Amino acid sequence: MPDKHESRHLNCRVCGSRTNAFMSFGRMPIANGFLTAAETAKEYFFELVPAFCETCGMFQLVEQPQPDKMFHANYAFYSSTSRYMQIHFEKFARSVMEGILSGRPDPLVVELGSNDGIMLQHFHAREMRHLGVEPSVNVADVARGRGINTISAFFGENLAGEIEAAHGRADAVLAANVMCHIPDLASVASGVRRLLKADGVFMFEDPYLGDMIAKTSYDQIYDEHVFIFSATSVMNAFARHGLELIDVAPQQTHGGSMRYTLAPKESRAIAPAVGECLARERQQGLDRLETYVRFKQNCENSRAELMQLLNRFRSEGKRVVGYGATSKSTTVTNYCGITPAHVEFISDTTPIKQGKLSPGAHLPVRPYEEFVRAYPDYALLFAWNHGDEIREKEQCFVSGGGRWIVYVPDVKVVS
Ligand code: TYD
Ligand code: ZN
Numbered sequence: 001m002p003d004k005h006e007s008r009h010l011n012c013r014v015c016g017s018r019t020n021a022f023m024s025f026g027r028m029p030i031a032n033g034f035l036t037a038a039e040t041a042k043e044y045f046f047e048l049v050p051a052f053c054e055t056c057g058m059f060q061l062v063e064q065p066q067p068d069k070m071f072h073a074n075y076a077f078y079s080s081t082s083r084y085m086q087i088h089f090e091k092f093a094r095s096v097m098e099g100i101l102s103g104r105p106d107p108l109v110v111e112l113g114s115n116d117g118i119m120l121q122h123f124h125a126r127e128m129r130h131l132g133v134e135p136s137v138n139v140a141d142v143a144r145g146r147g148i149n150t151i152s153a154f155f156g157e158n159l160a161g162e163i164e165a166a167h168g169r170a171d172a173v174l175a176a177n178v179m180c181h182i183p184d185l186a187s188v189a190s191g192v193r194r195l196l197k198a199d200g201v202f203m204f205e206d207p208y209l210g211d212m213i214a215k216t217s218y219d220q221i222y223d224e225h226v227f228i229f230s231a232t233s234v235m236n237a238f239a240r241h242g243l244e245l246i247d248v249a250p251q252q253t254h255g256g257s258m259r260y261t262l263a264p265k266e267s268r269a270i271a272p273a274v275g276e277c278l279a280r281e282r283q284q285g286l287d288r289l290e291t292y293v294r295f296k297q298n299c300e301n302s303r304a305e306l307m308q309l310l311n312r313f314r315s316e317g318k319r320v321v322g323y324g325a326t327s328k329s330t331t332v333t334n335y336c337g338i339t340p341a342h343v344e345f346i347s348d349t350t351p352i353k354q355g356k357l358s359p360g361a362h363l364p365v366r367p368y369e370e371f372v373r374a375y376p377d378y379a380l381l382f383a384w385n386h387g388d389e390i391r392e393k394e395q396c397f398v399s400g401g402g403r404w405i406v407y408v409p410d411v412k413v414v415s
């Protein structure tokens with residue numbers, strides 16, 4: 001890559017080795033930075049460049065905007081918008097209560113990036129000691145309104161010390177779709193190590209690199225996701241901080257995720273699933289640069305096919321509406337060059353996004369009711385990770401002749 005990247009993280013954020021910045025998605029705005037027309041003049045952009053570290057296996061962004069540009073008092077992401085996600089987090093909470101916490105006297109659960117309390121509410125309901133750490137004040141306020149103990153701060157070694165002083169050590173530290181957001185993984189890992197009891201566990205889940213590569217779901221790559229983890233990279237990154245990967249479990253959420261369980265080194269047996277997963281990753285080539293070069297080609301093919309389709313519908317005068325103003329869609333719309341001439345508006349149920357423009361591409365975001373009021377010819381499924389839930393809900397759209405445009409794993413039109 002050219003010299004202008006020198007000042008950025010061309011060295012691995014985890015192990016310091018030289019990484020390979022194998023492609024660029026070009027100029028990108030903040031993925032959740034929905035904005036008004038007046039704000040477009042001073043919209044912030046950065047170059048979205050993923051890189052792969054052949055030494056430790058970490059897939060990462062070369063450049064990430066300052067955290068306060070992404071997670072702030074107007075953070076547009078509320079976890080509780082999907083019914084399936086509600087169920088998912090209830091199950092996650094239950095598995096923790098019935099697993100690691102069962103039989104422990106007065107256990108403490110700490111969740112990093114607890115958002116609106118979608119998971120902690122279940123611990124709260126059972127009057128268990130819990131603490132959420134959530135830097136985005138608006139979503140944290142929703143959690144506090146539900147009676148969930150939440151502090152608004154960024155987690156790291158210092159905060160871990162403060163929590164320990166105030167509440168003691170934790171039996172379980174949990175995180176969902178948040179570890180991959182945090183560039184200073186070392187500080188979080190050592191903070192977690194410090195906060196955990198000797199027999200405690202750290203469980204977190206995030207979009208899985210293996211799924212992203214297999215499905216060409218490049219829209220997982222955006223500002224917030226500074227890392228896309230695999231079992232290999234998680235094992236290597238946390239071993240540096242005395243935490244051992246003891247179990248892995250694939251999840252359906254966010255288009256394919258992995259839940260990782262870590263524990264202080266040599267405190268617990270390592271489940272067979274870990275070795276199996278590491279072997280599968282080697283088989284898939286997740287440890288080799290050539291896999292990422294092929295991924296780049298797949299992204300370019302996907303973009304070409306999607307734009308061919310959208311240009312055709314545009315020339316035929318068809319109405320296309322986006323479904324779900326996801327963070328992921330920011331990468332798709334900006335990388336592919338989707339304009340309001342291709343997509344009339346994006347339908348979304350999140351009030352804070354409605355009436356705004358999508359980041360970079362400036363597609364209007366409108367309430368879901370507008371989608372229902374006059375069904376378009378095609379709905380571009382930006383919220384493909386909720387595909388089952390949405391297609392089940394939108395049977396009237398399809399029976400009326402509407403069709404879905406999907407692009408993961410392949411670009412196609414489906415009913
Ligand atoms: P999300 O799945 O969180 O994706 P990302 O992590 O990429 O932001 O976002 C889903 C978005 O789609 C959210 O803005 C809510 C919206 N949505 C709908 O409008 N209708 C629906 O039925 C569902 C499930 C989501
Ligand atoms: Zn590395």
